[in-house]
Structures are given as C-alpha cells and as structure tokens.
Amino acid sequence: VQLQASGGGLVQAGGSLRLSCTASGGTSSTYAMGWFRQAPGKEREFVAALSWSGGSTYYAASVKGRFTSSRDNVKNTVYLQMNTLKPEDTAVYYCAASLPKYPNRYYDAKWYNFWGQGTLVTVSS
Numbered sequence: 001v002q003l004q005a006s007g008g009g010l011v012q013a014g015g016s017l018r019l020s021c022t023a024s025g026g027t028s029s030t031y032a033m034g035w036f037r038q039a040p041g042k043e044r045e046f047v048a049a050l051s052w053s054g055g056s057t058y059y060a061a062s063v064k065g066r067f068t069s070s071r072d073n074v075k076n077t078v079y080l081q082m083n084t085l086k087p088e089d090t091a092v093y094y095c096a097a098s099l100p101k102y103p104n105r106y107y108d109a110k111w112y113n114f115w116g117q118g119t120l121v122t123v124s125s
Contacts (some may be wrong), residue, residue: 001023001024001025001031001097001114002023002024002025002114003021003022003023003095003096003097003114003115003116003117004021004022004024004116004117005019005020005021005093005094005095005116005117005118005119006019006020006021006022006119007019007020007119008092008093008119008120008121008122009120009121009122010122010124011085011121011122011123011124012123012124013085013086013087013123013124013125014084014085015085015123016081016082016083016084016085017082017085017121018079018080018081018082019035019079019080019082019093019095019119019121020077020078020079021033021035021077021078021079021080021095021116022075022076022077023076023077023078023097024076030052030099030100031052031097031098031099031100031113031114032049032050032051032052032097032098032100032104032106033049033050033069033071033078033095033096033097033098034046034047034048034049034050034095034096034097034098034106034109034112035047035048035049035069035080035093035094035095035096036093036094036095036096036109037089037091037092037093037094037121038091038092038094038118039088039090039091039092042091044094044109045060046060046106046107046108046109047059047060047063047067047080047093048060048063048067048069048080049069049106049107050069050070050071050078051104051106052100057069057070058106058107060107062088063082063089066082066083066084066085067080067081067082067083068080068081068083069081078095080093080095082121085121085123086123087123087124087125088123089121089123090121090122090123091120091121092118092119092120092121093118093119093120093121094115094116094117094118095115095116096109096112096113096114096115096116097112097113097114098111098112098113098114099113
C-alpha cells in the first residue's frame with residue numbers, strides 16, 4: 001500500500017491545520033493507521049493512531065485534547081485535525097499503516113509496515 005500525506009504548511013501559534021493521508025493499492029480500513037512526527041535533531045515520535053476498526057484512537061500526551069484523528073473509509077483517507085498549534089508542534093508529520101497483528105504497539109514506529117513521505121508543519125510564535 002502507498003500512503004500520501006498532505007496538508008502541511010505554515011501557521012501561527014494557536015491556529016489549526018488538517019493533515020490527510022490517502023492510501024492507494026490497499027484499503028485503509030484494513031490497517032491500523034498512525035501519525036508520527038520528527039522535529040529537526042529529534043527522534044521520530046508517536047502522535048496519534050486509529051485501530052483497525054476505527055473504534056479506538058490513541059494520542060500522545062503532548063497532543064491529547066488538541067489533535068483529533070479520524071478516518072473516511074470511502075475515501076481511503078485518514079485525517080489529523082490539529083488545533084491550538086504550538087511552536088513545539090513544528091515537525092515533519094508522517095502517516096503509517098500496520099497490517100493486523102498483535103500485540104498492539106500503536107506508539108512504536110517499528111510496528112508499522114508502510115510509511116508516507118511526510119508533510120512539513122511549521123508553527124510560528
């Protein structure tokens with residue numbers, strides 16, 4: 001499956017952006033989907049994830065209450081709605097997909113099978 005992330009850009013602190021990740025060559029509803037980010041000089045970190053069923057979502061503590069992830073199975077797309085953005089949210093954001101497997105390790109980048117190319121989010125102060 002190929003993943004295409006989009007929607008990044010430059011926004012002022014307190015603003016919002018919505019990232020999209022569209023899957024091709026597969027059906028996103030059969031995968032667990034994750035969002036990660038990597039800031040300059042830092043390791044890639046977990047942001048959010050959706051379970052295969054879409055019934056469960058998981059968030060990093062740093063974004064909980066500000067970010068919301070959802071999926072549209074008809075469009076084969078997952079979204080990351082980012083509100084109240086902060087300068088420390090500046091990073092390249094990646095979407096990832098995992099085939100069904102247990103145990104669930106949504107927070108672990110190594111658990112995912114497929115990755116998108118990343119989209120840059122810059123939050124100015």
